[in-house]
Amino acid sequence: MSLALDLESKSIIENTLRRFITESYEPTARHQRLKQREVDCLLHWPLLAELGVLGLPFDEAFGGLGGASVDVADALVVLARGLVFEPFVEAAIISGGILAARQDVQQREQAITRVIDGSSVTMTLGGRPGLPGELAYRKIPGGYRVSGTSCVVPFAEQADFWLLAAVDADGIPAVLRVPRREISASISGYRLMDGRPAADVSFDEATIPSSGVWIEGDAACQALRLASLRAVSAYCADAVGVMAMLVENTGEYLRTRVQFGVAIGTFQALQHRFADMHMRLIEAQAIARELAISIDEGTSEDQAWLRFAAASVVERAARLIGHEAIQMHGGMGVTDELIVSHCNARLVVLTRLIRAWVDEEVPLRT
Structure with missing residues (x-):
């Protein structure tokens, strides 16, 4: 490593x-x-x-x-x-x-x-293999026309620039860079479950000048493949950090919450459930780190199956840890005043974002 x-x-x-x-x-x-x-x-x-x-x-x-x-x-x-x-x-x-x-x-x-230096914010629209066929482009004299809809784009309305990942009729990919305010688009904004903004962005024959092409062809394909790996790795690492916090908070609660004169952490049933949480966290930490290492050192085959493995393991761990943390905290686990509910909301969003960057067809490892 x-x-x-x-x-x-x-x-x-x-x-x-x-x-x-x-x-x-x-x-x-x-x-x-x-x-x-x-x-x-x-x-x-x-x-x-x-x-x-x-x-x-x-x-x-x-x-x-x-x-x-x-x-x-x-x-x-x-x-x-x-x-x-x-x-x-x-x-x-x-x-x-x-x-x-x-x-x-x-x-x-x-x-x-x-x-x-933080002077501009750029968001990528399209190019997510889990959501194929979002944006399409075609060449016209002096530029390009883009059509299609990119759904659930985090921070779309807050961006200064958009990177539009689109394909033409022959399946050739391109990434077009355009100032957000200089392209005609229909934006439907909303907040995700964790409170962060997102939007569905639609284009209907939106015009982009020839200078807007950032990369195309094989270079675009390679860049988007690497972006997919980095996205899954980053979101998995983010989820691991949230899960670690949930496990720590739940462990502390089990040690300090007293019922029937003893800490509830002494109950064997809760000990076993907490052990399951910890085991899933360790699994998620290991696979997320392996994926991150493979981006710089692994083969394309390793990267492909690790991306699927990480998405699956982290999603399974996030679901169990989030649900168990709420269950063990009781009714207050779903209140806004307790950080547990906010952690679970972030995990729900992260698992959906991970899935958007993962292909639908799982590669077989030989």
Whole structure:
């Protein structure tokens, strides 16, 4: 396993993230933000840029920190404990990786620099293998026309730029980069179960100039394949961090909640159920880390089956841990005042996002 960051650098980053969560995502303050009609999901975006967090996935040549995929995953496990609203995965990891695939060095560096310094937010629409045939494009004199609908796009309305992953009539993929406000689109916004914004975005023969093509053909296919791997890895790491917090909180509750004169953690039935939670967490941690390592070191075959395995194992673990945490806390486990309900909501959303980036056909490993 290769670590692009040394242990001291990793420790500094993780401690920085813990301090960020403590100072910016205190549970009561987070709950107050969540109760607002519209959650400002970019409130702490400039701070994350200032702390250097947004540069973690990018090479040092672009001004980033040069973190490997496993470094990014480890950081996400820590950041997950804040149940943050900011689009770190979507803007820096998924879209940032696609931006880095541009061959034109100057344009690539300009785009990535704006991601790292937090001056622009880019979201990817389409290109998710679990939702095939979302967007289509065709060439016209001087540009392109895009049609189709991309559903459940996190932070679509908050983005400055969109990356439209589309295919033409011959099945040739392309990624088109366009300022959000300069393209005709129908946007239906809403909030996900965990309070973060998302939208369904529809295009009806929307016009994009020729300069809007970011990558196409084999380069686009490769970039989207890598984006899929990074998306699943990042969301799995995020889910692992949330599950770890739930297991810790539930364990503490079992040790301190007293019934019939004893802590309920002494009841054998609850001990067995808690052991199942812990076992599922360990399984999810192992497969999520293996997937992250494979992105930089594994073969395409390893990456393909690990992506499916991670999605399946993490989804199963998230469902069990989330449900059991609520059950063991009793009725208050579903209240907004307890962090358990918010963790479960985040896990539900994360498992759906993971599935959107996974192919429907499972590859067989020979």
